[in-house]
Amino acid sequence: MSFYDSELKVLVAEDSPPMRLVLKTYLGKLGITPQFAENGREALRILHEDSFDMAFMDVHMPELDGREVVAEIRGEGQNVPIIAMTTGDDPELLTSCIESGYSSILLKPIMKEDVFRLVEKFR
Structure with missing residues (x-):
């Protein structure tokens, strides 16, 4: 991968600490420092408070399922x-x-x- 874009704002919504570490490591190789959410409710709050270039969201999370978060975000446009x-x-x-x-x-x-x-495709 030939690009490094530390300006890219990425949210990682994942309840598993090992999976968060994997994504932090891989995104770090691209010069990206992601913001993290540990459950669906936190992810929804963060997406309401700030704008992101992209998000990686676990489907099965505590408090709110990833699909519920995505459906609400899409419903808001x-x-x-x-x-x-x-x-x-x-x-x-x-x-x-x-x-x-x-x-x-x-x-x-x-x-x-x-x-x-995926970062290349959606950035």
Whole structure:
């Protein structure tokens, strides 16, 4: 990956500390320091308070499901690219992610190249 853009504002909404560390590491290789939310309610609050260039959002989070957060954000007219993070073992779940307004899907386990590709696609 040939770009480094520390000005890119990225939200990572993920309740798992190891997954947050993985994303912090991969995004850091692109010069991006993400902001973090540990549950859906916090992610929704942060998205209301600030604007982002993109977000990576776990589908299954405490307090508010990622799909609920995305549906509410889309209902308010926000078009920020939001990437669903999930294991991808349920085709109906993947369909519901796209239907709720996610922009794309990042399958777990997360690979560095997939993160780079999605940042390049949506930046």
